[in-house]
């Protein structure tokens with residue numbers, strides 16, 4: 264059994280944070296400049312559960328199986344729970360491994376996908392999961408909804424909670440997470456591993472009051488408030504139609520408002536990162552703690568016709584920030600692609616001293632990456648007339664600047680991201696994918712076919 268010898272590690276996952284949004288954030292840029300910054304980090308999956316299970320296990324979604332079932336939220340959670348518990352029992356999940364090695368483990372999040380519902384609390388000795396709409400309430404099992412009336416009532420209650428939240432001017436839980444971290448830092452003598460997932464940059468795109476005023480996003484009327492409250496539901500209804508399935512385009516003004524709100528949300532979490540560092544310094548852990556900041560997937564605002572995440576393998580949906588700083592971390596900027604499948608190996612490398620080539624601190628694992636996404640119909644409810652259409656799953660395989668994309672909506676394309684960052688020009692027919700890409704594609708196809 265390994266024994267923890269290295270520094271403490273704090274892993275911060277900014278949910279739905281796209282890499283370019285953090286690129287100029289002042290606190291993040293300053294902190295990342297003191298350590299290792301990865302400009303082309305690729306999320307392993309398109310949405311929260313598979314991405315986190317991949318980060319914690321080092322396995323691709325088609326290997327760990329904690330993916331969308333296509334039969335609803337409760338089924339997705341139950342499936343994820345079974346898969347994460349099996350990984351934990353088999354010694355293949357990060358937090359339980361660290362716990363066995365004597366590490367004090369802590370987790371906090373307002374995101375229901377990363378809590379006990381999905382089994383992602385496994386191995387965390389201390390945990391504080393709560394609902395972002397109601398941060399003072401701890402997570403309880405959701406009620407069974409047997410009747411149509413019960414379902415309608417649940418939607419009504421959710422709308423009222425949304426409205427109350429918009430009026431309150433509260434954030435989406437980052438404040439409470441920081442309080443919980445403060446408590447943990449001040450009582451922990453180390454070595455410790457703290458993981459938090461913040462959903463400030465996740466939809467609904469509506470920033471904290473402090474940033475709302477600055478960005479002139481404060482709702483001026485009841486109608487505007489109602490619009491904001493309705494938006495998450497509308498996004499879900501419209502995001503498929505926003506693409507070429509139904510030819511429905513979201514109004515540019517609405518997409519522009521989301522972009523502004525998203526930028527304000529990024530500014531808010533950026534300031535939060537500064538407060539996290541102050542918190543570590545206050546309890547004397549600034550010099551013995553490595554902080555890792557990343558995202559679980561990106562967020563599209565109309566690129567390729569897509570709004571949201573989980574449906575596309577375009578860069579806005581899959582490229583995320585990644586930086587780590589602290590004792591022993593060299594100062595560098597890496598422009599080669601790296602995969603967040605490396606998170607588990609990186610934390611083990613830092614805390615347990617394991618020598619795994621997949622750690623991002625080991626150069627040999629850099630240069631290639633891949634992302635897998637599920638059939639959009641499993642992740643997001645398609646419009647009624649398209650219910651029977653199956654687009655199939657997607658993936659992208661990166662080798663240096665070349666990206667071989669299998670996108671559910673756009674099909675197979677070969678892209679040179681250095682010359683064509685907007686992913687507009689398909690090089691298929693002019694150029695071949697690399698042997699490494701073709702091998703990864705073949706392996707992925709084998710796993711997808713076996714699942715079907």
Ligand SMILES: [Zn+2]
Nearest residue numbers: 278279311559
């Ligand atoms: Zn997420």
